[in-house]
Amino acid sequence: MKIENNHPKKITPFLWFDDQAEEAVNFYVSVFKNSSVGTVNHWGEGGLGKPGSVLTVSFTLEDQEFVALNGGPQFKFTEAVSFVINCDSQDEIDYYWNKLTANGGEESRCGWLKDKYGLSWQVVPTILPQLLHSIDPAKSQKAIQAMLQMRKLDIAKLQEA
DSSP: OOEETTEEOSOOOEEEESSOHHHHHHHHHHHOSSEEEEEEEEOOTTSSSOTTSEEEEEEEETTEEEEEEEOOTTOOOOTTSEEEEEESSHHHHHHHHHHHHGGGOEEOSTTEEEOTTSOEEEEEETTHHHHHTOSSHHHHHHHHHHHHTOSSOOHHHHHHO
């Protein structure tokens, strides 16, 4: 975990995996260009996991710190928590969408998806708030209606609406 001024970040998302924390971290680090793996901690004797197996992995994606935990099968991810990826272009949307839905990920609606580990992401264009909250209420409504019909968001179609 990155420490600034001798203190960890105030808030760090902590992600509970069954037993694929290290695999998931390696996947996320491969998707996000500005990323790195931090400390890998292992279970010791007398812990809940097999001694020597991975307990936690700290990692950073685009300057956001995370910790992944191998905690067992008790808890699963839900859509109640998601991470937003703000994209400046359609190419960027397509890149993240394709990477995160590959190999078992699931598309949802309105720019939402689940990756192969069940973690929810929103892949959205940075222009979306401007389109959905236009000065012209009719234009905003058309953009909202267009978005509701989409899985992966399409900037050109949102702008046309």
